[in-house]
Amino acid sequence: MQHLYNSLECVKQIIEGKIVSNLSCVEICAGAGGQALGLENAGFDAQALVEIDGRCCETLRFNRPSWNVIEGDIKSFSGKPYKDVDLLAGGVPCPPFSKAGKQLGKDDERDLFPEALRLVDEIRPNAVMLENVRGFLDAVFEDYRLKLKRKLQRMGYVVDWRLLNASDFGVSQLRPRVVIVAIKKELAENFQWCTPLDHNPPTVGELLLDKMKENGWRGANKWAKLADDIAPTIVGGSKKHGGPDLGPTRAKKAWASLGVNGMTIAEEAPERNFVGMPRLTVEMVARIQGFPDDWKFLGRKTPAYRQVGNAFPPPVAEAVAKQIQSCLTAKKIYSIAG
Numbered sequence: 001m002q003h004l005y006n007s008l009e010c011v012k013q014i015i016e017g018k019i020v021s022n023l024s025c026v027e028i029c030a031g032a033g034g035q036a037l038g039l040e041n042a043g044f045d046a047q048a049l050v051e052i053d054g055r056c057c058e059t060l061r062f063n064r065p066s067w068n069v070i071e072g073d074i075k076s077f078s079g080k081p082y083k084d085v086d087l088l089a090g091g092v093p094c095p096p097f098s099k100a101g102k103q104l105g106k107d108d109e110r111d112l113f114p115e116a117l118r119l120v121d122e123i124r125p126n127a128v129m130l131e132n133v134r135g136f137l138d139a140v141f142e143d144y145r146l147k148l149k150r151k152l153q154r155m156g157y158v159v160d161w162r163l164l165n166a167s168d169f170g171v172s173q174l175r176p177r178v179v180i181v182a183i184k185k186e187l188a189e190n191f192q193w194c195t196p197l198d199h200n201p202p203t204v205g206e207l208l209l210d211k212m213k214e215n216g217w218r219g220a221n222k223w224a225k226l227a228d229d230i231a232p233t234i235v236g237g238s239k240k241h242g243g244p245d246l247g248p249t250r251a252k253k254a255w256a257s258l259g260v261n262g263m264t265i266a267e268e269a270p271e272r273n274f275v276g277m278p279r280l281t282v283e284m285v286a287r288i289q290g291f292p293d294d295w296k297f298l299g300r301k302t303p304a305y306r307q308v309g310n311a312f313p314p315p316v317a318e319a320v321a322k323q324i325q326s327c328l329t330a331k332k333i334y335s336i337a338g
Helices: 002-015 034-041 054-063 113-123 139-154 204-212 220-226 249-256 282-288 301-309 314-337
Strands: 023-028 044-051 069-071 087-090 127-133 157-165 176-184
Touching: 023 034, 023 113, 023 314, 034 044, 034 087, 034 314, 044 054, 054 069, 054 301, 087 113, 087 314, 113 127, 113 139, 127 314, 139 157, 157 314, 176 314, 204 220, 204 282, 282 301
Parallel strands: 023 044, 023 087, 044 069, 087 127
Antiparallel strands: 127 176, 157 176
16 A cells, blocks of 8 residues: 555656656657757657758757757668667658648658658667658558558557647647657556647737737737637748748638738838738747747748748647656656655
8 A cells, every 4th residue: 555655656746847757869850849849848858869951950959059969861860879768759751741742652752751660670769759740641641551550569569649739738720740659568558648738729819919019019909809819730831842931822811810911921020000910920930839939940031930830839749748758657656666
């Protein structure tokens, strides 16, 4: 009975952050740090972050000088020096599974799931967490999903995936994303998916009112009352397609219904006597994406916006990572409790 009490007390202390889990992770396709921030907040210590885009690497190094940021193609990255880290995570490129990317799947040169599987095999982490677009769940990719699952199962993992909406975890946009989680068989029984919050996220108006007021815009309060819903999904585009705007025609219409001009991204908030629909700045979009205000994106407007738009919202990554953290620390509870 005392042992049970000690175990429950340890669970309580882990939840309250009084016991540090000391879990480690390696992240691939790290982008500008959305998932990395979520992992950090969930108690994971980054051993390496691999990213091919130089601007993203600059952003990562600027915000977290202590992180081991490896700039390069993951096809050239070996996981062998990182054997037995607790978690391998990443947001592998979405164009192979998105309608905008023509859904070529395995025939798309940007499909990096095979590289992710190679690294799982080399590292053999206790858990894997991979993020992708909703299109990954389309019927056309059923065989692809099953093959991916079987390969992970043969390596000793229990595999599952969920479609999660960012708005369920405090982010002021819908942003549906697929999250794939694989846990080693001997640990998997302790994993449970995160549950949505019991309240809605702030509306765009509530979230951005102070930002819209930065230059004294007299119409900010009126605008905020009209911007009374969450945002459409932020679209980042790619180096080949998409500039600093808020997405295709349908998305721009949705933004217009919130009183936002989605044609371009602004350099700064509206001036005092501005009339019309305001544009969003990179900082405003980053807040909608769930980034803290002190996270800075390096580069000019277009590459900075692209970094934000392609990111995995940190609160969603944190929610999933906390469940993985709880799962992996479950075995430690009994050794702590004695």
